[in-house]
Amino acid sequence: MDKDMSKLLSPGRSVLRNSLILGVFAICTVGVIAFIQQGTSERIAAEQQRMQMRALNEILPHDQHDNDLLEDSFMVADQSLLHLPAPATAWRARQQGQVIAVILPAVTLDGYSGRIDLLVGIRANGELAGVRVVNHRETPGLGDKFEVAKGNWIFSFDGKSLELPAPEGWAVRKDGGEFDQFVGATITPRAVVQAVRNALLYFQQHRAELLQLTDQEASHG
Numbered sequence: 001m002d003k004d005m006s007k008l009l010s011p012g013r014s015v016l017r018n019s020l021i022l023g024v025f026a027i028c029t030v031g032v033i034a035f036i037q038q039g040t041s042e043r044i045a046a047e048q049q050r051m052q053m054r055a056l057n058e059i060l061p062h063d064q065h066d067n068d069l070l071e072d073s074f075m076v077a078d079q080s081l082l083h084l085p086a087p088a089t090a091w092r093a094r095q096q097g098q099v100i101a102v103i104l105p106a107v108t109l110d111g112y113s114g115r116i117d118l119l120v121g122i123r124a125n126g127e128l129a130g131v132r133v134v135n136h137r138e139t140p141g142l143g144d145k146f147e148v149a150k151g152n153w154i155f156s157f158d159g160k161s162l163e164l165p166a167p168e169g170w171a172v173r174k175d176g177g178e179f180d181q182f183v184g185a186t187i188t189p190r191a192v193v194q195a196v197r198n199a200l201l202y203f204q205q206h207r208a209e210l211l212q213l214t215d216q217e218a219s220h221g
Ligand SMILES: Cc1cc2nc3c(=O)[nH]c(=O)nc-3n(C[C@H](O)[C@H](O)[C@H](O)COP(=O)(O)O)c2cc1C
Pocket: 112, 113, 138, 139, 140, 142, 143, 144, 174, 184, 185, 186, 187, 188, 189
């Protein structure tokens, strides 16, 4: 009778045992994936930070300011011109305490593959100190000519301002403007040019606050 009973119960036991093995296996797999994901996102964050620091130093090299840019950061929140989905870090460059330039984060969603993240350096006089793309998904070899390693295009912003070129010049040549498009790729440079001009407009509208001007300085500016 006992033998018969154990025979009857054994299929149930093996189902239970297999379920347990499967459960343990599933938990281990989830754990391994979570571990790998954690490591990967940490590496991506570290790489993005490294790129950001390099971009800051390229836009405003050490010899142009006497403060530590990384120690002189502040948050900006703007969706109308900078198109920031969340508040983001900006930086002030100083000489003897006076703000001589700012580096603003800017986003455009109009890239060929959507979002492109930029850093836009603007001197106190409203001239561009430099622009760098710090994050994008544009097509390699076609839509990524804004990268320093791929050419000089990104330097075409240096020294430009809202007045130079005039508003109609702030477009790619195909649209009647002054900025080259990329060979076979107009969408990306069009988006970047507009994003940079929008950052200049933001600077113009918030100049006193960004440069930490006194009321008197602001009224003369
Ligand atoms: C697979 C593929 C990838 C492309 N990637 C880009 C890109 O990253 N940036 C871009 O501006 N255009 C890209 N293009 C080209 C655009 O579709 C478009 O033809 C080009 O930007 C010219 O735009 P326009 O007609 O507004 O002048 C890509 C086209 C293909 C077929």
